[in-house]
Structure formats: C-alpha cells, structure tokens
Amino acid sequence: MKPYERLSKLYSRDWGKYSSKYTELISNVIENYNLKVHSVLDVACGTGILASELYSRNFEVSGIDISEDMINIARENTRGIDFQVSDMSEFKFNKKFQMITCAFDSINYLTCDAKMEKTLKNIFLHLDDNGVLIFDINTPTLYEERHFGVIDRDFDEIKFKQILEYDKEHKIGKTIFDFGNDGSEIHIQKAYSADEMDKFLLESGFRIMNRYKDFKLSPIDDKAYKIFYVVQKSL
Incomplete structure (x- = not known):
C-alpha cells in the first residue's frame, strides 16, 4: 500500500493528538516574536487536524499533502480550508502566506539533497516578505x-x-x-542533524530565528531527539 493509504483512517486516534501541542507552539512563537500572522499554509497537513485547529483560531488556512487518502479525510472533516493534493516540493498557490508550517517530522520524508533544496525553495517562494516557516525534524x-x-x-x-x-x-x-x-x-x-539542516536553510535564503528541542521551546542540545525550527524569509 501507499504510505498513509490505510494509516490515514487511524491517524487521528494516536498521532493526531499532538496537534494541540503544535498549535500552542505556533501561538507562543507568534507572541514571543510579535509576529503579524493571518494566513497560514500547512505543508504535509495530513488529515487536517492542525489546519483545523488553526482555522478555529481565525487564521486563514490552506493545506497540502501528497496523500490523497489523507486529504480526502481532511476535506470531509473541515469546511473553509483549501486542501490540495500535492508534493511539498511542487505545490503551487497564486498567493503567498505569512506563515508556513510543516509539522510532525514531515521534512524527514525528504531523503535526498535535491528534494530538500527544491522543497525549501518552493516554501521560500510562497512566503510573504519576512514570512516565517515553522517545522520540526527528527535527529540522528x-x-x-x-x-x-x-x-x-x-x-x-x-x-x-x-x-x-x-x-x-x-x-x-x-x-x-x-x-x-x-x-x-x-x-x-532520513535523519538530519542541526548542522545539516542549518546549511540547507541558509543556502535557501532563510534566516534562522531559533531552534528548540521540544514544545516548551527549550534550547536544543546534543541529545535532542527533535529540533523545532523557526526561520524567516530573508530579504
């Protein structure tokens, strides 16, 4: 089966429960950095749980995912959100966003340098000037x-x-x-270290605002299992 063909039906019963934590992380980042955010694109949005929570907080939200099965469930569960089936390196919108999110180690599905570079370039192009990207990776x-x-x-x-x-x-x-x-x-x-991810981001034109190791926004260390990135489109 394709990834998430069967798992999409079960996703919200376990993995989806972390969306609330991610929503709070996003809210804390917006408050801590005094960001003005109205429009959000959730890349690799899955069944739309995070997108729905952001929409309920009055953000204008769009979502993309490569899995048609996941997007079909997202469309069934939520109205008012533009969900599209698309690869994260190839999605196209006729607008830009003030914030783009890519949650739950979705970036780790990019297993070659060329795909990572293409994805970050695409995200960069879809951000407003000074727009912010929030995502997380699993480390080695x-x-x-x-x-x-x-x-x-x-x-x-x-x-x-x-x-x-x-x-x-x-x-x-x-x-x-x-x-x-x-x-x-x-x-x-594919596992990525902070040094590897930093290099991809800087070469793509992003400014790294901060990196955290958990939802509490704790500073990273050498033993971090995850790294949450907050980066900005540089002018």
Missing part, C-alpha cells in the same frame, strides 16, 4: 536510540505491528506498518 540521536524494535498497535480491534528499523550508515529510518493479510505500508525517512 532519535533514530539511533529509539527507532528499533516492534510496537503492537490496537485501535478499535484493528491490530497491526509498527516495525522500526534504522540504517545508521545512510541515516535512513524505515517504519513498516504491518496489517497482516491486509497488507503493509512502508515509510522511509
């Missing part, structure tokens, strides 16, 4: 220390296995969602 530390083994999942009697593997040499993490006789989904991600 997370994959090395936590991305292994098998997790048994059970959602309303839908049972499946989440199998975690990591190729340290190539920094490639593989997650297999095994639904038994109903098939499986394979998700491939």
Whole structure:
C-alpha cells in the first residue's frame, strides 16, 4: 500500500493528538516574536487536524499533502480550508502566506539533497516578505536510540505491528506498518542533524530565528531527539 493509504483512517486516534501541542507552539512563537500572522499554509497537513485547529483560531488556512487518502479525510472533516493534493516540493498557490508550517517530522520524508533544496525553495517562494516557516525534524540521536524494535498497535480491534528499523550508515529510518493479510505500508525517512539542516536553510535564503528541542521551546542540545525550527524569509 501507499504510505498513509490505510494509516490515514487511524491517524487521528494516536498521532493526531499532538496537534494541540503544535498549535500552542505556533501561538507562543507568534507572541514571543510579535509576529503579524493571518494566513497560514500547512505543508504535509495530513488529515487536517492542525489546519483545523488553526482555522478555529481565525487564521486563514490552506493545506497540502501528497496523500490523497489523507486529504480526502481532511476535506470531509473541515469546511473553509483549501486542501490540495500535492508534493511539498511542487505545490503551487497564486498567493503567498505569512506563515508556513510543516509539522510532525514531515521534512524527514525528504531523503535526498535535491528534494530538500527544491522543497525549501518552493516554501521560500510562497512566503510573504519576512514570512516565517515553522517545522520540526527528527535527529540522528532519535533514530539511533529509539527507532528499533516492534510496537503492537490496537485501535478499535484493528491490530497491526509498527516495525522500526534504522540504517545508521545512510541515516535512513524505515517504519513498516504491518496489517497482516491486509497488507503493509512502508515509510522511509532520513535523519538530519542541526548542522545539516542549518546549511540547507541558509543556502535557501532563510534566516534562522531559533531552534528548540521540544514544545516548551527549550534550547536544543546534543541529545535532542527533535529540533523545532523557526526561520524567516530573508530579504
């Protein structure tokens, strides 16, 4: 199966619950940096949970995701948001946004330099002058220390296995969602360090405003599992 073909039906029952934390993070960033934000594009928006929460706070919101299954659910659940099926490196809008978000380690799905560069360039082009991008990445530390083994999942009697593997040499993490006789989904991600991500951002024209290791906006350290970036389109 394609990534999120089956998982899209289950997403909100577990992973989607973190959207509220992300919404608060965005609100805190806006307040801390005194940003003027009315329009938001949520890149890799999934089933639209984060986009919906932002919309409920009176932001003008659009969302894109490469998974048609995820977008179909997003459209069913929320009205008033322009959801589009598109690759994050190729989406096109006839407008720019004051803020773009890309949550829940979606950037890690970009596993080659060329795709990363193309995506960041596309996001840059869709931001207003001085517009802000907020996103997070999983670091090599997370994959090395936590991305292994098998997790048994059970959602309303839908049972499946989440199998975690990591190729340290190539920094490639593989997650297999095994639904038994109903098939499986394979998700491939690449781990990025702060230094690697900083280089991509600076070469794409962004100014790094800050980096945090958690939803509480704590400073990063060498042991950070995740890094939350707040970056700005430089003029």
